[in-house]
Amino acid sequence: MKRQYSNFFGMGACALAAALGGTTAAQAADAFPTHPIRVIVNTAPGGLTDVTTRLVAKKMSENLNQSVVVENRAGGDGLIGLRAVKAAAPDGYTLLASAGTMALQPSVREDAGYDLLKDFTGVGLMGRSPFMLVEASSGQDKSGADFIARATANPGTLSYASAGVGTVPHLAAAVLFKQLGLNLMHVPYKGNGAAMGDVMSGRVDVIMEAYGSSGAKVKAGQLTALALTSPKRATVLPDVPALAELGAPEYSYYTWLGMVAPAGTPKEVVDRLSIALRSALDSTEVQQRFREDGVESLPLSPDEFNNYMAQEVEKGREVVTYLALPKL
Structure with missing residues (x-):
């Protein structure tokens, strides 16, 4: 009988501990965050x-x-x-x-x-967000068609920046250039923000950049938007063509x-x-x-x-x- 009572109280203690533990966990979740x-x-x-x-x-x-x-x-x-x-x-x-x-x-x-x-x-x-293909406002290209023509005529001499190897801006550009048959040199940075100075100064020719972080620079005339990576033009940039209009009909990238x-x-x-x-x-x-x-x-x-x-x-x-x- 003593062992039976011992087992009974042991089970009761475990159940009580589990209940208290569950209550504590629930209270902790309810209190989150405390700092x-x-x-x-x-x-x-x-x-x-x-x-x-x-x-x-x-x-x-x-x-x-x-x-x-x-x-x-x-x-x-x-x-x-x-x-x-x-x-x-x-x-x-x-x-x-x-x-x-x-x-x-x-x-x-x-x-x-x-x-x-x-x-x-x-x-x-x-x-x-779709990307924009942008270059410095002082660059040679005034349109996406101009850029594609220049890159086609000068294989291996133009460059593009990205947020780093294997990042979305890198692969978005690499897929586009492969579809268009273009050969550009890749210059990786620690994020697109870190690359923008070199793009705006013309040290690197182009970069895939989201409108949300560079649209103001386009409006201020510091960057030229050459094309969009969405399937069609965006309402915020009605004058900028989609890349599908420039020889890459199957291309879109977000x-x-x-x-x-x-x-x-x-x-x-x-x-x-x-x-x-x-x-x-x-x-x-x-x-x-x-x-x-x-x-x-x-x-x-x-x-x-x-x-x-x-x-x-x-x-x-x-x-x-x-x-x-x-x-x-």
């Missing part, structure tokens, strides 16, 4: 990912009643920031904001140091911007972050800015975004195969 959240952007300041994340983070902080601090960790073609967030505690206080580059690097490198679908979990998609957390972050915390992100995207301020910047808002649930990223990883493999890029 500031850090969002790491894996590019240099000034590019579309950085500009968009800062706008969204500001509105998320209002919903969460906590500061959401943006920190740039550029370098390694985006890998430094990616690896930093992978190694962070899965508690919801360190997030990654990245362009679609995070779905590409494992296909570009022998050892990217992460698996997007295993090492991260999606919070949500911020939006997507960059997408997403927010992820380290794998193992509690679902309740991810859901709370997702609600804050959705609130930010629904705000009048963000919607107006997105319209001005040519960004399409695409709110997705965490599960929907995880499925979206899986599709993008597969698309990345296909692009790398199409370009026959040797792994780094």
Whole structure:
């Protein structure tokens, strides 16, 4: 009988502990966040990912009643920031904001140091944007047709900048130039923002850049927009042709911007972050800015975004195969 009572009280204690543990976990999720959240952007300041994340983070902080601090960790073609967030505690206080580059690097490198679908979990998609092919306003080309003609006549002498090897701006340009039969030299930087000085000065001929981060420079006459990577012209740039009009009828390319957390972050915390992100995207301020910047808002649930990223990883493999890029 003594053993039976002992077992009974042992089972009761376990059940009580489990109940208390469950209550504590639920309370912790309800209380989240209790201190500031850090969002790491894996590019240099000034590019579309950085500009968009800062706008969204500001509105998320209002919903969460906590500061959401943006920190740039550029370098390694985006890998430094990616690896930093992978190694962070899965508690919801360190997030990654990245362009679609995070779905590409494992296909570009022998050892990217992460698996997007295993090492991260999606919070949500911020939006997507077509690129513009731009050059300095002092450049020789006044139109996309002029640029294509000059590049065709001078194979191997013109150059294009990108946010780094295996980034979306790099592959978007490489796919275009292959379809058009053009040969340009690739000059990688630590993010598109870091490259813009050399493009604007004419040291590098062109770059694929999102309207949201360079549209103001186009309007100010510092850059010339040669063409858009969307299937048709954009309402914000009615005079700029789509590349489909310039000899690449099958071509279109978008960059997408997403927010992820380290794998193992509690679902309740991810859901709370997702609600804050959705609130930010629904705000009048963000919607107006997105319209001005040519960004399409695409709110997705965490599960929907995880499925979206899986599709993008597969698309990345296909692009790398199409370009026959040797792994780094």
